[in-house]
Amino acid sequence: MEIITKTNITKDKLIAEFESSKNSLFGDLKLREAAAEAFSKQGIPNRKSEEYKYVNVELLLKGDHSFSSSKKLSSQQIGSTQFLKDAIVIVIENGVYNKEHSRINPLPQGLQIFNIAEANSNETFQKHFSKYSDIKSDPFIALNGALASGGVFIHVAKSAVIVTPVHIIHITSVSEATILNSRNLVVVDENAQLKIVESYEIIDSSVKCFNNALTEIAVEVNAIVDHYKIQNEKEFGNLISTTQVLQKKQSHFSTHTFTLSGSFVRNNLNMVLDDQFIESHLNGLYLTNGTQVVDNHTLVDHRKPNCNSNELYKGIIEDKSSATFNGKIYVRKDAQKTNAFQSNKNILLSDDGTINTKPQLEIYADDVKCSHGTSTGKLDADKIFYLRARGLSEISAKKLLMHAFASEVVDTVKIEALREYIEAEISKRFE
C-alpha cells in the first residue's frame, strides 16, 4: 500500500503542476489536456510495469522538483558543448530553445528552424505535431505532451539536401532538482536529406535533474535521414529520451544512440515503417560504470511489405552498473518480404554488473526473414594473451579490445568530426 501512496503523491504533484501552469504553456491546450489525462490514467511506472521493470523511476521522481530553471549559461559554457565545428547549432537550454546562443545564420536553402512555442500556426507543424508519439503508450510521452516546455520544429523542404549537420544541444544547468520536458519535431519532406545530431549534457550543476525529452521525426517519401543521439549527462543526469519515427515509402532512416554517461538513461526508440521499400538502421552503444542504469527499449513496427530493418546494440558494463536492452520487432500480417535483423552484444567487465537483454519478435506474416541474436561475455582471455605476447600491457590490451568491440558501432557514424569526438570520449572513458 505504501508504494501506491507514494506513486500518487508524485503523480498528483505532476498533475497539479500541469493544472497551475496550463494556461501559460504554448500550443494547443486540448492536446495538452488529453495528454495530462492519459498520464493520469497511466501514472508513474513502478517495478511491476512490464516496460519499466528494470528501473526504479518512482525513486528518481521522489521529492520536490522545479519545472524550469532560470539559471542562464554563459556563451563560453554553451560553447564547450559544441563539439561539431561545422554544424548548424540549436541550443535547447533547460528545456527551452535559446535562439541567441544558437548558430543558425545563414540557414541553407530548404531548411527552416522554428521555436516550437511559436510554430502552432505553421501548416506542416499542425499536420505532424503529436501525430506519431502515442500518449496512451507510455506515461512519459503523455507527461511530455502535457508539460512540454520548449524546443524546436525543424522542417526540410521537398528535395532539399542539407549537407551540414544540424546539431541540437540539450544543455541543462540547474541549481535545484528539476524536471524538464523538452520537445522537438523534425519533418523531412519528400526526397529531402538531413543529418541530425542530438546531444544531452548537464553542466555546472550539483543536484539531480530529470529530463524527459521527446523528439518526433517524420521521414517522408524517398527522404534520407541520419540521426544521432549523444548522451553524456554525467553523474546528475536522469534522462528519458524518446525518439518517435515515422517512415514513408522508400525512405532511409539511420539512428545511432551513444550513451557515454548519465546516472540513469532510458531510451525509447519507436520506429513505424508505414509503407513499402523502407530501410531502417538502428545502432546503439552504451558504456556504463559506477552505479549507472541504462535502458534501451526499441520498437520496429513493420507495417508494409518489402522493408529492411537492421539493428545492432552493443554495451560494455563495468562496476555495479546495469544495462537493459529490449528490442521489439513487429512484423504485421501485411508486411510480407520483410527483412528484420537484430543483434545485441555485451561485455561484462565486473562480477557486480547486470545486463538484461530481451529480444522480442512478433511476426504475423509468413514470408519474411527475421533473426535476432544476443551475447554477453567477458573480454576474451585468448585475445588478451595474444596481445600481451606481442608486448602490450594487460591494460592496453584490454583497452584495445574494448575499442575494437565498440568500433563496430562507432564505424557506422558517417559524420567524421562526430566519429572522432565519440572515439575521443570513449578513450577518456577507458582511461
Add this chain to the structure above:
Amino acid sequence: MLSIKNLHASIGGKEILKGIYLEVKAGEVHAIMGPNGSGKSTLSAVLAGREDYEVTEGSITFNGKNLLELSPEDRAREGIFLAFQYPIEIPGVSNVNFLKTALNEIRAYKGLEPMEAKDFLARLKEKQKLVELDGKLANRSVNEGFSGGEKKRNEIFQMAMLDPCLAILDETDSGLDIDALRIVAGGVNKLKSKDNATIVITHYQRLLDYIVPDVVHVLFNGKIVKSGPKELALELEEKGYDFIKEEVGA
C-alpha cells in the same frame, strides 16, 4: 641466451613437462620435435608466459633474467616472440594499429621514444615484402578472415616488425601448403642473425628442409630424450617416433 633447467610444468594438476633441460645460444637454430601430446606446445606456452600453466619446478633464464618472474608482455619486451600455432582473430583491431602499439610499448620499456610515423611506415612496407604479405591484409583487422597460410605469414610479419631476440615458432608449418611454407621459412631465414636465435617446434621434418637447425631435440613424454645434429630429424621422419619410444624404453 636461453637456459632451461629441470623445468616441470602442469595444467589443471596434470604434469606435462617433466624435467626439461635446454641451452640455446645466440645465432643458433634449435628444432624441437616430438609426437602429439609430448609437451611441445606446453613448452612454448610456458616460455611465452601463458598463465594457465603452472611451473612446479626448475628455472628458465633468458639473457641473465629469471624469465618465470616476468609477465607475458615483459617477456615480449625482453625479446621473446612466440609465433602461435593458432593465431587469434581480433576483429576491430587493425594489424597496423596493433603493431604500432606493440612496438611503442616495447620501445618505452627500453626507454626509447615512440617510433616516428614515417619510420614506422617504412618498416611496415619493408617487412611486408619479406613475407609477401598483401598491403591490404596488413591494414585489415588482426587475422580476421585470413586463410590459414595468411595467418602464419602474419605471425612472421609481426616477428619481423618486432625484431625479437628469440623466436619460438610453434608448429608454424601446420596447415601450410608447400608454397606458403617456402615463404614463411624464407622470411624466418632472412631474419636470422648472429645475435638472435630460433626455436622451431614441429611434428614433421619438412620445415627443417627450409629452416636448417643446428640441433634437433626430441621431446617425448615431457622430457628431451635425445638431441643430435640435423640428420636426427631425417631419421625421425624415416623411422617414425616409435623408434624413439623403443630407444627410451617407453
